[in-house]
Amino acid sequence: xxxxxxxxxxxxxxxxxxxxxxxxxxxxxxxxxxxxxxxxxxxxxxxxxxxxxxxxxxxxxxxxxxxxxxxxxxxxxxxxxxxxxxxxxxxxxxxxxxxxxxxxxxxxxxxxxxxxxxxxxxxxxxxxxxxxxxxxxxxxxxxxxxxxxxxxxxxxxxxxxxxxxxxxxxxxxxxxxxxxxxxxxxxxxxxxxxxxxxxxxxxxxxxxxxxxxxxxxxxxxxxxxxxxxxxxxxxxxxxxxxxxxxxxxxxxxxxxxxxxxxxxxxxxxxxxxxxxxxxxxxxxxxxxxxxxxxxxxxxxxxxxxxxxxxxxxxxxxxxxxxxx
Numbered sequence: 362x363x364x365x366x367x368x369x370x371x372x373x374x375x376x377x378x379x380x381x382x383x384x385x386x387x388x389x390x391x392x393x394x395x396x397x398x399x400x401x402x403x404x405x406x407x408x409x410x411x412x413x414x415x416x417x418x419x420x421x422x423x424x425x426x427x428x429x430x431x432x433x434x435x436x437x438x439x440x441x442x443x444x445x446x447x448x449x450x451x452x453x454x455x456x457x458x459x460x461x462x463x464x465x466x467x468x469x470x471x472x473x474x475x476x477x478x479x480x481x482x483x484x485x486x487x488x489x490x491x492x493x494x495x496x497x498x499x500x501x502x503x504x505x506x507x508x509x510x511x512x513x514x515x516x517x518x519x520x521x522x523x524x525x526x527x528x529x530x531x532x533x534x535x536x537x538x539x540x541x542x543x544x545x546x547x548x549x550x551x552x553x554x555x556x557x558x559x560x561x562x563x564x565x566x567x568x569x570x571x572x573x574x575x576x577x578x579x580x581x582x583x584x585x586x587x588x589x590x591x592x593x594x595x596x597x598x599x600x601x602x603x604x605x606x607x608x609x610x611x612x613x614x615x616x617x618x619x620x621x622x623x624x625x626x627x628x629x630x631x632x633x634x635x636x637x638x639x640x641x642x643x644x645x646x647x648x649x650x651x652x653x654x655x656x657x658x659x660x661x662x663x664x665x666x667x668x669x670x671x672x673x674x675x676x677x678x679x680x681x682x683x684x685x
Contacts, residue, residue: 388461408453426466489543525656
């Protein structure tokens with residue numbers, strides 16, 4: 362698929378304001394968007410804004426989702442400021458915006474289509490209950506959520522007969538509506554309707570985790586660029602979790618001057634990853650399964666079935682409890 366906007370210049374009120382994005386990694390949140398962003402931005406034909414001093418606002422400018430009322434520190438509201446992210450990217454075949462909230466936003470597809478005609482869409486998904494839990498932990502970590510209990514946060518409760526119900530959160534903004542964010546089928550359908558199925562590619566987190574090389578080759582083929590390119594397939598932006606004393610000690614050593622580059626030079630990523638996984642597998646108290654998870658999966662089942670039809674892939678395993 363060859364991008365239609367090779368030069369990328371955009372004209373606003375008869376004034377050329379520079380290159381515009383033509384590739385959107387629209388989410389969903391906590392579904393591998395950061396890893397895919399990091400893989401793609403290393404490809405020589407792809408440009409994604411990257412500024413280590415303001416990482417999240419350059420990676421996720423959230424410009425085209427004003428309906429979600431995202432706070433200023435996690436969004437770029439000014440259009441000229443948004444386009445400034447793409448200065449110098451004229452020679453790139455693809456110029457990307459990796460804002461995970463665009464998938465949930467009702468206004469984003471039409472706004473993207475209007476401002477960036479010819480854009481192509483990548484979106485990543487995972488089982489909805491897993492997504493809600495990971496998303497809740499992440500919002501707690503960045504202090505956009507102050508309700509520590511997962512079920513309290515999503516507005517879940519039980520009836521006198523034990524059945525789970527979901528009430529819409531009375532608070533704003535909309536990005537705290539966990540259950541609606543995890544209803545992927547209407548969101549995918551909205552993008553397919555606006556952009557056409559041939560310009561929308563759906564990627565599952567399980568493929569990013571289990572077969573990253575094959576997944577990435579598919580993505581590059583979708584973008585019609587060299588699909589032999591391979592970055593380091595590491596995991597980025599994992600949901601924060603409580604660390605063991607041993608892991609905290611290793612992290613402290615790793616933070617010492619010169620240790621990180623030395624470690625990266627001596628040990629490949631896979632070896633470092635195996636060590637971290639081994640540390641995290643040390644015996645610890647395993648949380649007991651909560652029966653409300655099964656009830657949540659039942660509530661999500663109709664949407665998962667509809668999504669399965671939309672993307673042409675069996676998602677029956679999404680309805681099973683994750684292996685511990």
